[in-house]
Amino acid sequence: MAYEPEDTFRLRLRDRIDICHPRRIGTTTELSEVVGEMHRGHIYLIIGLPDLRDVKAFGLAFTELLQPAREDVYRVDHNGVISMYYRIEDEDIKVSAPFLVFQPDLESSPTGGDNAVESAIRACDETWDKQHRKWVYSANCCPIFVVMFSSSSLSVYGSAFTHKWVFQGLTQACITFTNIIDPSAFGTLARLLWALRQSVSHLQEWYRKTVLASVFPQFYDRLHPATTSVQDQTGAIVGFCYFRRIEPHDKVFLAFAAKRDHAFAVKFTPRYCAEAHRFLAEANCAPDLVYCGSPYTEFPGYTRMQMVVTEFCPEGLILWEIARKPLRDKLRDAIALLHSQGMVHGDLRWQNILVDRDGHIRLIDFDWAGIEGVARCPDDLAEDVPWPAEPGALITKEHDRYMLERVFKPEAALR
Incomplete structure (x- = not known):
């Protein structure tokens, strides 16, 4: 040179x-x-x-x-x-x-x-x-x-x-x-x-x-997700800013709208049944589903990971914390409603069942949910949970009922 x-x-x-x-x-x-x-x-x-x-x-x-x-x-x-x-x-x-x-x-x-x-x-x-x-x-x-x-x-x-x-x-x-x-x-x-x-x-x-x-402090243990806005079912753009991870989950975040007037739970998962979630949300048995799809809005065909944005329940309580209240029938009704549409949940553990202050059931985590006879258990089931089926097996309504009865047993709180 x-x-x-x-x-x-x-x-x-x-x-x-x-x-x-x-x-x-x-x-x-x-x-x-x-x-x-x-x-x-x-x-x-x-x-x-x-x-x-x-x-x-x-x-x-x-x-x-x-x-x-x-x-x-x-x-x-x-x-x-x-x-x-x-x-x-x-x-x-x-x-x-x-x-x-x-x-x-x-x-x-x-x-x-x-x-x-x-x-x-x-x-x-x-x-x-x-x-x-x-x-x-x-x-x-x-x-x-x-x-x-x-x-x-x-x-x-x-x-x-x-x-x-x-x-x-x-x-x-x-x-x-x-x-x-x-x-x-x-x-x-x-x-x-x-x-x-x-x-x-x-x-x-x-x-x-x-x-x-960034009008208020945020905390990150790792690289936060890049997507900060999604399009809801009405076509409106919903923007938000990540606040922190929701422990103990590794890929679930708490996020707030720009004016901090709405809170969202943002989850990243390999698969998710939006149909089952939206059906129960319309019946007031699940949080509103804002978005479910590709985490990259510019690449809607990306399917290796799903981004799920739901309303966050600030007063959501784990079911076991107030299990003495008459909630068993409400939970059974919610599951029966899902089954009536030919769908199953598959992961009815106590940490996936929330209850608000008014006593309304809020089911979350529809990762495994889907049509009965199609939806399957993941291949990496936790070994410390007495699942009703083997890894990779089809999920049936009987599996949901079995898990539902275990929710109210004292030992289930330890799972």
Whole structure:
């Protein structure tokens, strides 16, 4: 890759543009220049940067290339790792969120592998204000771009925080630099830098929306679900924000509408019988089913996992807590109503039967429910529960009745 003084580069570039009117690929900043020229089917890329032997100056110039200096952006250099932060402010919130980590290591050959990426992310995390980090963690999964640059290659990674920092390569392979580079390599590098700069801009806007929308603390033990709105049966868009997991479940979340006037239970499960749920909901024996379908609204054909959004029962009590009340007949009536439609529930354990303060039955978890003769038990039945059928067996009405009678036995509370 060749370099030349900036003044002669600008003059030559201006003359060339006047003659060829090439399509420009890349970006231009005050500190550094990346310009791609398309002429007669070939792409030419020239980078004007400070002396590569000055690692600090090079790092500042490269990050300036991706994100020009602004009042709401600042950089922190920690042990040679440059972290870029975006200030997010309104009347109530003043926090900073990292969006780019850049580690130049111009003396080594490859980009260092996983250990080098982990080290760069750790350096960013150490320089992040603890209070700001706590607030942003509560609002989203803190995605950042990590750029690893050595004397011979460049790689881009994406990182996010679950219960720890995780990362994955975004470029299919390291883009290597040599003294002689074919035009396709120039084009690849130019397009990568252009795409990265656009992505940085989008990430900043995403941070601003998610953080400012977080009007109350939230808690995540892992990466929270990405889908925050669904379309109900009437076609209306229902938006919500995740608050916490509903213990002890691993894939069930409590969520609130934007104005916090409605609460939802959001569940992710391999299968779910929406027909059985909606039927009992219409009979006031189950929570309202807001949505059941693909967790990815842009991919409605995705079927490996179902996203289920129901109304949350804030006063819902486990049946055993108030089992002395005359609820047995109500529960039997609800199951008989389901059976009258040729459907079965399959998982009538006490933790799946709620009762509100008015004494109304609320059946939940229709994962195994379905048409009798079609619905089956899962292959991974818990061994500590005396199920009426073997794993994978068809679920019958007799199975529901057996489980129903066990609900009211004292030992069932321990299951």
